[in-house]
Amino acid sequence: MPVHDGEAYLEQTLEALLDQSYADFELIVCDNASTDRTREIVEAFAARDRRVRYVRNPRNIGLARNFNRVFQLARGKYFRWAMADDLVGPTNLADCVAALDADPGVVLAVPTWDLIDAEGRPARGGRELASFTWDEDPARRMAQFIDMINGRSSIAVLAYLSGLVRTEALWDTDQLGSYPCSDQVLLGQLLLRGRFVEVPTPSLHVRLHESSAGHGIGTGDYAAVHRTFFPDRAPANLLRWRATRHHRMWNVLRAAASSSAQRRALRVRYARASALQLLPL
Numbered sequence: 001m002p003v004h005d006g007e008a009y010l011e012q013t014l015e016a017l018l019d020q021s022y023a024d025f026e027l028i029v030c031d032n033a034s035t036d037r038t039r040e041i042v043e044a045f046a047a048r049d050r051r052v053r054y055v056r057n058p059r060n061i062g063l064a065r066n067f068n069r070v071f072q073l074a075r076g077k078y079f080r081w082a083m084a085d086d087l088v089g090p091t092n093l094a095d096c097v098a099a100l101d102a103d104p105g106v107v108l109a110v111p112t113w114d115l116i117d118a119e120g121r122p123a124r125g126g127r128e129l130a131s132f133t134w135d136e137d138p139a140r141r142m143a144q145f146i147d148m149i150n151g152r153s154s155i156a157v158l159a160y161l162s163g164l165v166r167t168e169a170l171w172d173t174d175q176l177g178s179y180p181c182s183d184q185v186l187l188g189q190l191l192l193r194g195r196f197v198e199v200p201t202p203s204l205h206v207r208l209h210e211s212s213a214g215h216g217i218g219t220g221d222y223a224a225v226h227r228t229f230f231p232d233r234a235p236a237n238l239l240r241w242r243a244t245r246h247h248r249m250w251n252v253l254r255a256a257a258s259s260s261a262q263r264r265a266l267r268v269r270y271a272r273a274s275a276l277q278l279l280p281l
Helices: 007-018 038-048 063-073 092-102 138-149 156-161 167-171 182-191 215-219 222-229 238-256 260-273
Strands: 027-031 052-056 106-116 164-166 195-207
Touching: 007 027, 007 038, 027 038, 027 063, 038 052, 052 063, 063 222, 092 106, 092 164, 092 195, 106 156, 106 182, 138 156, 138 182, 138 238, 138 260, 156 182, 156 195, 164 167, 182 195, 182 238, 222 238, 238 260
Parallel strands: 027 052, 106 195
Antiparallel strands: 106 164
16 A cells, blocks of 8 residues: 555555455555654554554655555565555455456456545546456457546546556556556556456445545646656656656557557557547647
8 A cells, every 4th residue: 555644544444454354465555754644543553463564765755656666565466556545345355366366367356346535425526437348359458448548437547556466467567657647558558468357346435535646637737746756856848748658558559469450550549539638749
């Protein structure tokens, strides 16, 4: 779990994560130099549950680097990023472990999920909570992914980033980049390595609130988003920085295609779907 100043929801999140029917796991909390009660809260949990491991950065290293540090500290066969403000049901981990154990062609398992607001109430706001069945063929999977990240179901990226993933597959990616929507690029790289699967049992509640890490992207405040990745550095060129994800996705699309015709088709599909983001560049 990467966290920075997460005291508002941290206790209930930790309680839910530790109350799992599948108990054989380690919970690494990587505190990104929090200035609130985060340390006190986590250390209290660690004192009574040996599965909790607390690590604190002496300075804020930025959102993506902290996410990646959690992963680099992990030692298990499977891994998941737990968000400090989300909630999970008691079978979350067991259901996802079973899905990965059952099919070696699956690299990531995510439970059925929903959205909640700051108070834990259902929240949708016009978003479409669609489910996906991922194709066996990498190029067709990538076409599905393009449609997902550019459609009304794009919020699903938040749930998938919290899915249980094969550690070896995640090592074979660039991990999370320090630019907007780098989670899309990461998930695209994982899709090159295998399918995703959605577990039918609902057990993930993704919380949307104004203090969440990705809130600035939804409001268009990219200067604020830049500070979450680089807290001690001003952006040289926000447009160039925002364009990074398109350049990286271009490479993902190339790797997914088995022919030049497939590559062109995927790139045209992506360019058309991403036109509003590409035009200012």
